[in-house]
Amino acid sequence: MVRRVAIVVMLLAALGGGAVWWYLHHNSDSGELVLYGNIDFRQVSLAFNGSERVAEILVEEGDRVKKDQVLARLDPSRLEPEVAQAEAQAAGQRANLARLKNGSRPEEIAQERANLESTEADAANAKAQYERQSELALRAVASQRSLEMLAAAWKVAEAKVAANQEAVNLLLAGSRAEDIQEAEAQLEAAEANLALTRHRFADAELKSPVDAVVRSRLIEPGEMASPTRTAFSLATISPKWTRAYISETQLGQIRPGMKATVTVDSAPGRPFPGWIGFISPVAEFTPKAVQTEELRTSLVYEVRVFVDDPDNVLRLGMPATVRPIIDPNEKPTVQQ
Numbered sequence: 342m343v344r345r346v347a348i349v350v351m352l353l354a355a356l357g358g359g360a361v362w363w364y365l366h367h368n369s370d371s372g373e374l375v376l377y378g379n380i381d382f383r384q385v386s387l388a389f390n391g392s393e394r395v396a397e398i399l400v401e402e403g404d405r406v407k408k409d410q411v412l413a414r415l416d417p418s419r420l421e422p423e424v425a426q427a428e429a430q431a432a433g434q435r436a437n438l439a440r441l442k443n444g445s446r447p448e449e450i451a452q453e454r455a456n457l458e459s460t461e462a463d464a465a466n467a468k469a470q471y472e473r474q475s476e477l478a479l480r481a482v483a484s485q486r487s488l489e490m491l492a493a494a495w496k497v498a499e500a501k502v503a504a505n506q507e508a509v510n511l512l513l514a515g516s517r518a519e520d521i522q523e524a525e526a527q528l529e530a531a532e533a534n535l536a537l538t539r540h541r542f543a544d545a546e547l548k549s550p551v552d553a554v555v556r557s558r559l560i561e562p563g564e565m566a567s568p569t570r571t572a573f574s575l576a577t578i579s580p581k582w583t584r585a586y587i588s589e590t591q592l593g594q595i596r597p598g599m600k601a602t603v604t605v606d607s608a609p610g611r612p613f614p615g616w617i618g619f620i621s622p623v624a625e626f627t628p629k630a631v632q633t634e635e636l637r638t639s640l641v642y643e644v645r646v647f648v649d650d651p652d653n654v655l656r657l658g659m660p661a662t663v664r665p666i667i668d669p670n671e672k673p674t675v676q677q
Contacts, residue, residue, distance in 0.1 A: 374594050376644065376663040378585030380605070380655045385553060385575040389566040390544040391415060402558050405578070405653070406549045412573055415545040415566060424542050427535040434528040441521050460505050464498035552578050554653065576657060581648050582618065583661045586641040589624065594667060595644065596620075601665045603648050605655065613655070617665065619645035 393415040400412050557574035560566060583603050587595065595617055602612040621643040646663050648655065655661075 374591060374665050374667060376583075376585040376587055376646075376665070378583045378644075378646075378661055378663060380581060380648075380657060380659040380661050381584045381645075382581040382657060383577045384556070384657075385550060385577065386571045387412070387547060387549075387573045387575065388568055388571050389413075389415060389547055390568055391420075391541060392565065392567045393419065393545065395560055395562050395564050395566050395572075398558065398560070398562055400555050400558070400573075402555050404555045406553055406555060406575070408549060408551050410549050411546045412549055412555075413547045413560070415547075417542065417545050420538075420542045420545055424535075424538050427531070427538040431528070431531040431535045434524065434531040438521070438524040438528050441524050456505050456508070460498065460501040464495065464502045467495040467498040470494075547572060549575060551575070554578060578653060579650075581650050581655055583615070583646040583648060583663050585644045585646060585661075585663050587644050588641055592620075592642055595665050599665055599667075601646050601663050603646060604662050604664075605659045607659070608654060611654075612664075613648045613650060615646045615648040615663070617644060618647040619643075 395413060396416040397414040398412075399414070400406060400410075406412065553575035555573060556576045558572075559574065560570065560572040566572060597617055597620060599617045601615045601617060603615045604612050624640040624642055626640060644663075646665075
């Protein structure tokens with residue numbers, strides 16, 4: 342009886358070993374292509390454009406942030422007066438240009454014409470006095486010195502008339518084209534300075550350039566920010582991909598756009614849908630970090646398999662297994 346039991350156990354072990362051998366041998370010859378690699382995605386290092394003291398930090402490590410969301414703010418106490426000063430300078434230049442283009446007001450022209458009439462009357466009076474004094478000088482009633490003084494007064498009055506006439510002409514002619522061009526250039530410079538100052542003020546808020554997850558918070562309130570100091574490290578939510586490698590003998594089995602599934606050890610029962618987005622045109626020696634049964638000295642090609650991960654399950658550096666979905670009716674392609 343014991344002998345029969347032993348024989349049965351030996352037969353069952355042999356059958357089990359044969360079944361295991363057949364399963365492994367069948368899988369190895371099934372032609373299924375499996376690639377191994379690691380999850381990868383883009384990382385963004387953010388720094389402030391200005392050198393001011395940090396006033397607020399609005400996010401924590403691990404927070405999901407949206408594009409253009411404010412992550413931190415600098416102290417604006419020195420930037421606000423600079424903006425006000427630039428606005429005042431631009432307003433002054435704008436008013437100066439408008440004054441030159443509009444020319445003189447009617448009231449100013451009327452005032453200059455009244456001044457001209459007054460000087461013309463003074464000149465006429467000085468002329469009349471000079472002529473009377475000339476008649477008296479001929480009869481030896483008036484002195485020559487008095488006549489000379491009246492002649493000088495007449496010339497002064499005539500000069501004032503000429504000056505006032507030119508003043509009226511200038512008011513009627515308006516501003517010179519060169520003066521207007523100079524004022525326009527000064528206004529452009531003032532507005533450019535205002536735009537730059539406002540841009541610096543806007544840079545006091547550090548915003549996320551993409552939808553991402555905060556990986557590292559590297560600055561705190563009260564510290565001095567600068568363009569050379571990283572404030573945050575962000576990890577983009579999309580796209581994500583698996584960086585894998587394929588041997589030259591298997592290269593003809595895949596092509597860009599081919600669908601694939603990606604699995605990771607932390608979620609073995611959840612395949613992530615993906616597609617092959619990039620196949621390197623240049624061969625390279627197998628990196629040491631690649632998990633593959635191929636020899637380390639063989640040449641391989643880098644493959645990027647993009648993955649849909651709406652729930653943000655995949656993490657940077659996770660080991661991943663890629664199984665391209667190969668159509669058995671599709672002929673192998675030759676990569677150029």
